Amino acid sequence: MPDRYLEFASSGLGGWVVEALGLPKPAPLLRRGEGEAPPSLPLLLGPPTADGRMGPVLMRLAAGSGVEIHHAWTPDVRYGGLVFDASACLDVAATQGLYRFFHQAIRSVAEHGRIVVVGIPPETAKTAEGEAIQRGLEGFVRSLAKEARRSIAVQLLYVTPGREDQAQSTLAFLLSPRSAYVSGQVIRVGAAAVAADPAVGHAGRQVLVTGAARGIGEAIVRLFVAEGAKVTALDVPSAQDDLRALAQELGVDPLALDITAPEAAGVLLKTARARGGFDVVVHNAGITRDRTLGRMDEREWNSVMAVNLGAPLALTRVLLEAGAVRRNGRIVAVSSLSGVAGNMGQTNYALSKAGWIGAVGRMARDGLDHGITVNAVAPGFIETRMTAAIPFAIREAGRRMNSMGQGGSPVDVAETIAWLAHPASGGVNGQVVRVCGQSLLGA
Ligand SMILES: NC(=O)c1ccc[n+]([C@@H]2O[C@H](COP(=O)([O-])OP(=O)(O)OC[C@H]3O[C@@H](n4cnc5c(N)ncnc54)[C@H](O)[C@@H]3O)[C@@H](O)[C@H]2O)c1
Known part of the structure; x- marks a missing residue:
């Protein structure tokens, strides 16, 4: 059934009316095969100057899709996605890095963009403060997802240390238009009993x-x-x-x-x-x-x-x-x-x-x-x-x-x-x- 309000709010005149009346203005989602996908825009990794645990996996993904990876925020650049490695965020002082990165970069994310915060499973942190901060990332991510708007999706990925390679298919999904209606989710990635090549998909299954x-x-x-x-x-x-x-x-x-x-x-x-x-x-x-x-x-x-x-x-x-x-x-x-x-x-x-x-x-x-x-x-x-x-x-x-x-x-x-x-x-x-x-x- 067509969503008439969404169609109206997305039209030129409708968008103006909706804004003038202070009504919510949903942005139509961009799904696979529907126009230019956000991954063609650069991906910004945080914290600045570090690849983080997901660096090698993201490099492989980027190489396969032709996406540029940036390590430092640049004004005037529109980013298709932000990936912040918060695994080392284990005390209150360290949360400042999270704040600074997103405070600066959040408004540079393009419509339909993707944001992924990476952490460790909270119960694997060595200290109570570490567990508190890692668990706290859930609140951060769910709130950022509510603030992001413009069809931007935000997720938290708890990756077991040493299992970074297992996150490739998940990052590929979360950074793509395939996850258009998935937001504010907390996903855990751990060991896989069977090693599989992420490039080999469902063909023949x-x-x-x-x-x-x-x-x-x-x-x-x-x-x-x-x-x-x-x-x-x-x-x-x-x-x-x-x-x-x-x-x-x-x-x-x-x-x-x-x-x-x-x-x-x-x-x-x-x-x-x-x-x-x-x-x-x-x-x-x-x-x-x-x-x-x-x-x-x-x-x-x-x-x-x-x-x-x-x-x-x-x-x-x-x-x-x-x-x-x-x-x-x-x-x-x-x-x-x-x-x-x-x-x-x-x-x-x-x-x-x-x-x-x-x-x-x-x-x-x-x-x-x-x-x-x-x-x-x-x-x-x-x-x-x-x-x-x-x-x-x-x-x-x-x-x-x-x-x-x-x-x-x-x-x-x-x-x-x-x-x-x-x-x-x-x-x-x-x-x-x-x-x-x-x-x-x-x-
Ligand atoms: N549509 C939604 O918004 C929504 C939201 C949450 C969950 N779901 C779930 O998603 C699934 C699909 O929902 P949908 O909206 O496509 O519903 P639907 O009614 O259009 O389709 C359900 C299908 O299940 C089949 N089915 C029912 N009983 C069966 C049986 N005993 N054996 C074999 N097939 C049987 C029906 O014939 C039908 O083709 C359901 O499990 C539903 O509970 C749907």
Whole structure:
């Protein structure tokens, strides 16, 4: 559904009216393939004159994309991104370096620019003050993300010392237009069990997407196909026509299957064997049955629990036990901001979606064999048929209540999943990444 306010505010006259009335003026996001991308502008590294821990990784990224790296702020230069290594920020006095760098450079960041602050996992700091400052970076980054505006995204990356190389796929994502609707996020990068070349992507990988017939699932399918993956697109039998149309257009393998059906595990295992196993499993299928708890009937409760949590957890177990997820495989679940923040009328949905936050944390802590990782994305307000059906006033509030001042697109969720599922993202495990334009709801 078109965002008329965004279109109006982005037009010449509309922009003037909006400013004159003191109304919010969201900048349209710049996504992959949409015009000139910010990485073509120079990247400024801080603190000044030092490459920082990420220097070599950033040099490799820059060499691949032709981006210049600057080590000192220069007035009049517009920067596509800022990367500040705050790993040595371990006492209060050292925060002055952070202040000075961003105080000077923040206004030199171009529209759609990217900012990444790099730290160490706070609990690895040797002193309480060090841990305090490293943890404090979260507050700094989330606040800067709210101040940045103009579609600028700001993230914090906690990289385990010695694992800097594992951050390449993550930095490539965060510094690119692919992360247009991801902001104010805290992401941890640690050891990867399987070393993978960041230059080798999804081509030829076997990918399973559930709930693939429409909306976010369809966008995930399209993106993986565009990246050269072989996709199995699963959806309920009643969505068979849509699946067939997708198969015809994109050459994906359709699989008409209700994931809650008694035969689901058997059918999925047979399919996995026919494909030689899956490299990527995306649990996207989901339903809502919204009603306040006192009015909710048991069927509404049970169906949401089964589709959103019970069935995908059980199928994950079956696939893992049968060795049907390949070495260096990726499992990504689609959680929701409702799971993070809770939502009126969604006790069932929020439990099921927050359940995935627990599940990915647990599976990552326990450690899956063969370098398999498990992560979740938590979308906020995404423009789909589901959100188009929300009454106007609530829809407008949902769209605007985030730092980007607009709803996301299904492709924003798909891009985030593709990064988490990348063969070289093995150092990112057990994380929940919000795709919400830094929604005001939740943490
Ligand atoms: N749209 C948003 O703003 C938003 C926000 C947060 C989270 N999400 C989550 O993203 C996912 C996709 O949402 P969407 O907006 O594209 O919804 P959607 O309703 O358009 O698509 C969901 C798909 O899942 C399929 N599905 C439902 N039950 C199934 C079952 N038992 N077996 C197999 N497939 C089944 C449906 O047929 C449908 O094609 C869901 O998990 C949803 O909870 C969406």
